[in-house]
Amino acid sequence: EVQLVQSGAEVKKPGESLKISCKGSGYSFTSYWIGWVRQMPGKGLEWMGIIYPGDSDTRYSPSFQGQVTISADKSISTAYLQWSSLKASDTAMYYCVRRGSYWDFDYWGQGTLVTVSS
C-alpha cells in the first residue's frame, strides 16, 4: 500500500528555521516525483514545487522560488520542505504528494500544520 507519512505539527516564531518531512513507502521512492502543496487557512491549494528523488532534480513554482527549499534523502525514502526564516504568512497546512503517471497527484500525505506566531 502506497503511503506518504508526514512529520507532526509545528509551532514556530517568525525568523526561525524549519524542516518538515514526508516519508514514502509501498512503492519505489526513487521512481516518482514528490511535490509539496500549500493550503493557507480557509483557502485553496497551491503547488509549491517538486523533486525527483532519483537524481534530486527539483522544480519550483515561481511563487515559491527562493522562499523554500525542497530536498530528498533517497536512502531513507524521505522528502523535505524547509524554510530558513519563517514569516507569519507561512502559517498553513502543507501536503506532500506523489506525481502519478498522468501528471496528477495520486497520493497525498496527511498534512503538516505549520503555525508561525510571535
Added chain:
Amino acid sequence: QSVLTQPPSVSGAPGQRVTISCTGSSSNIGAGYDVHWYQQLPGTAPKLLIYGNSNRPSGVPDRFSGSKSGTSASLAITGLQAEDEADYYCQSYDSSLSGFWVFGGGTKLTVL
C-alpha cells in the same frame, strides 16, 4: 486569483445531479494537458477523484465523472449524497510562466 477558474459554490438536493466547471486557457487545458479533480472532505487531506480528464481511481463511485472540451473541463456528480459535501478542486499543467502544476480555486459543494 487562480489560473484555473471554478465557481466558488454549487448546491443540490440528495439524488440530484450537479456539475462543477473548470475554465483554463491556451497554456493549460487548451494546450491539451490533462485535467484532474480532487475531493477534500472537511478536515481531511485532498483525495484524487478523477485523473486524465475522465478516469476514476479504484474505489471512486461511478456517480463521479469528468469531461474536457477546449479550454474547459467539468466534474459531474449524479445521485447526490450527503457525504459528497466537500470542496472540489481541478488541476492541470501550465506551460506559461505562472508555474507548472496549477489548481482551480476550489468549489464548495453543499448538499441541501
